[in-house]
Amino acid sequence: MTTTFSLEAIQAMDRRFRANLVNSLAGYKQPVLVGTRSAYGQTNLAIFNSLLHIGADPALYGLLVRPHTVRRDTLENILETGAYTLNYPSVHMMQPAHQTSAKYPREESEFDATGLTVEYRDDWPAPFVKEAPVQIAMSLSERLDIQSNNTILLIGRMNALHLDPGLIQPDGFAELHQANVLACVGLDAYYQPRFLERLAYARPDHDGPT
Amino acid sequence: MTTTFSLEAIQAMDRRFRANLVNSLAGYKQPVLVGTRSAYGQTNLAIFNSLLHIGADPALYGLLVRPHTVRRDTLENILETGAYTLNYPSVHMMQPAHQTSAKYPREESEFDATGLTVEYRDDWPAPFVKEAPVQIAMSLSERLDIQSNNTILLIGRMNALHLDPGLIQPDGFAELHQANVLACVGLDAYYQPRFLERLAYARPDHDGPT
Numbered sequence: 001m002t003t004t005f006s007l008e009a010i011q012a013m014d015r016r017f018r019a020n021l022v023n024s025l026a027g028y029k030q031p032v033l034v035g036t037r038s039a040y041g042q043t044n045l046a047i048f049n050s051l052l053h054i055g056a057d058p059a060l061y062g063l064l065v066r067p068h069t070v071r072r073d074t075l076e077n078i079l080e081t082g083a084y085t086l087n088y089p090s091v092h093m094m095q096p097a098h099q100t101s102a103k104y105p106r107e108e109s110e111f112d113a114t115g116l117t118v119e120y121r122d123d124w125p126a127p128f129v130k131e132a133p134v135q136i137a138m139s140l141s142e143r144l145d146i147q148s149n150n151t152i153l154l155i156g157r158m159n160a161l162h163l164d165p166g167l168i169q170p171d172g173f174a175e176l177h178q179a180n181v182l183a184c185v186g187l188d189a190y191y192q193p194r195f196l197e198r199l200a201y202a203r204p205d206h207d208g209p210t
Numbered sequence: 211m212t213t214t215f216s217l218e219a220i221q222a223m224d225r226r227f228r229a230n231l232v233n234s235l236a237g238y239k240q241p242v243l244v245g246t247r248s249a250y251g252q253t254n255l256a257i258f259n260s261l262l263h264i265g266a267d268p269a270l271y272g273l274l275v276r277p278h279t280v281r282r283d284t285l286e287n288i289l290e291t292g293a294y295t296l297n298y299p300s301v302h303m304m305q306p307a308h309q310t311s312a313k314y315p316r317e318e319s320e321f322d323a324t325g326l327t328v329e330y331r332d333d334w335p336a337p338f339v340k341e342a343p344v345q346i347a348m349s350l351s352e353r354l355d356i357q358s359n360n361t362i363l364l365i366g367r368m369n370a371l372h373l374d375p376g377l378i379q380p381d382g383f384a385e386l387h388q389a390n391v392l393a394c395v396g397l398d399a400y401y402q403p404r405f406l407e408r409l410a411y412a413r414p415d416h417d418g419p420t
Binding site for chain 2: 007014021052056062098157176189194195
């Protein structure tokens with residue numbers, strides 16, 4: 001049942017077909033709404049599917065941004081101000097969250113365009129999404145330029161965290177599924193993950209074949 | 211219902227509590243089994259939850275690896291040979307896939323220890339997991355050292371792809387859910403995502419509030 005696609009076959013694919021295939025095969029991702037505000041006060045909100053856990057001490061997350069060859073409001077605002085927010089869309093926010101990917105004119109805020117609500121907390125300069133069950137204030141820590149294709153990895157530090165503490169288990173694990181947080185694949189497919197199990201820390205003497 | 215955890219509160223958390231919290235808040239991820247073979251022929255298999263889509267043309271994925279301060283078989287094998295494989299675990303592979311995270315002695319292959327089956331294809335030097343519904347041959351393209359915490363981002367190029375072509379939609383989108391591919395959160399929680407919807411390409415004049 002398995003077919004092999006060689007490097008030559010992958011290179012020969014139609015550009016949009018390959019983009020959909022390679023994006024979707026990167027698998028299940030956490031969509032996040034990235035909230036920023038420009039130096040002159042214009043708010044921006046954009047959905048990203050490239051959140052990467054970098055480390056827990058200090059608490060660092062990465063975000064991949066496409067090459068800075070055209071206007072990129074989120075990237076420019078982060079580089080200008082050093083501040084951004086991560087906001088996790090729940091299932092009932094699917095439509096407006098996705099709609100933030102539309103190319104609005106720079107002077108139009110995606111908050112106004114999609115109906116999601118700006119929220120400011122603790123004087124953090126970047127806006128949060130009031131409807132999001134998890135909100136994280138991030139400050140830019142490092143920028144890495146990827147030579148292979150000119151994309152940019154922004155690494156930020158968790159500066160504050162706002163969520164319902166009932167989601168957090170005694171060992172620190174946050175049950176995102178209890179807040180109906182969305183997962184996504186590629187640029188347009190949304191999923192609701194069903195919790196299966198948390199497995200025990202694996203040791204060599206456990207659970208091997210007999 | 212929302213509680214705020216300040217930077218000071220996050221820094222003051224118990225180390226393992228914070229690790230679980232920050233890892234799990236990075237959200238839904240695609241677990242992949244990374245197959246490698248050392249220069250002297252020893253196979254290795256390890257589960258990673260840090261797969262990142264870097265670009266589609268060329269087809270590039272990133273993989274975050276923890277600091278090289280202790281033995282890291284996967285990292286060392288990739289740096290030595292330039293070749294690795296990505297194998298996607300389906301729901302019925304959850305237990306052996308997780309078990310590959312145990313610290314086996316270097317001379318013991320996780321394939322033998324977990325019962326997952328080595329498969330070689332098209333003379334690719336790194337081993338695939340025969341049971342995996344998606345198998346990707348990857349060649350190392352770039353290494354980025356992250357200064358913020360000494361983690362390493364390995365960027366590789368898709369060299370060949372093996373999967374059931376029935377998973378691929380006419381526009382290239384691969385329906386991983388049709389193969390019951392697992393999602394994960396943090397280091398130990400596994401999920402089965404339920405497909406909701408693929409949304410249309412967002413344009414400014416669509417779907418705004420009225």
